[in-house]
Amino acid sequence: MTKPSSTIRCYQKFAFAVTGLIHAVKTQNSFWVHLPVALAAMGIGYWLELEPWRWVSIVVAIAMVLSSELLNTAIEEMVRVVHPSHDVQIGRALDAAAAAVLVAAIAAAVIGVIAIGPPLWDTVFDLATSSDQ
Numbered sequence: 001m002t003k004p005s006s007t008i009r010c011y012q013k014f015a016f017a018v019t020g021l022i023h024a025v026k027t028q029n030s031f032w033v034h035l036p037v038a039l040a041a042m043g044i045g046y047w048l049e050l051e052p053w054r055w056v057s058i059v060v061a062i063a064m065v066l067s068s069e070l071l072n073t074a075i076e077e078m079v080r081v082v083h084p085s086h087d088v089q090i091g092r093a094l095d096a097a098a099a100a101v102l103v104a105a106i107a108a109a110v111i112g113v114i115a116i117g118p119p120l121w122d123t124v125f126d127l128a129t130s131s132d133q
C-alpha cells in the first residue's frame, strides 16, 4: 500500500531539514561552540534535577541560538550564490545576520545564569559544607 502523498511530503520536509542541519554543523565552526555548550547545560540540568520551568528556559535558549545560527548559515550560503562579489549592502546584511546570533547567544547566556546559577550554587554549597563535617 502506498503512503498518502501528504505523509511522503511531510517525511521529505523532515529529511530536507535534517540534511540542512547536518550540512550547517559540518560547515560552520560556530556549532562546535554552540553544541558542546548546549550539551553541557543539559548535562548540568540533568545532574541538578532542575524544575520544569528551568528546563523550559534552557531548551528555549538553546533553540534560539541554534535557530539563529541556522538562519545565518542560510543567508551566508545564499549570498555566496546570488552575490559572491563584494558589496557594501550585502556586507551589512551579513553583519546583521551575524548580530542576530550574537544577540541570541548573549540572551542565552543570561538565561543560563538565571536558570542554572542558583541551583548550581546551592548544590556546590551543600557539597562543600557536607564535606567539611
Ligand SMILES: Nc1ncnc2c1ncn2[C@@H]1O[C@H](COP(=O)(O)OP(=O)(O)OP(=O)(O)O)[C@@H](O)[C@H]1O
Pocket: 027, 028, 029, 076, 079, 083, 084, 085, 086, 087, 088, 090, 091, 092, 094, 095, 098
Ligand atoms: N559578498 C560580500 N560583500 C560584502 N561583505 C561581505 C561579503 N561576504 C562577506 N562579507 C563580510 O564578511 C563577514 C563575514 O562573512 P562570512 O560569510 O565569511 O561569515 P563567516 O561567519 O566568517 O563565515 P563562515 O561561517 O563560513 O566562517 C560578513 O559579516 C561581512 O561583513
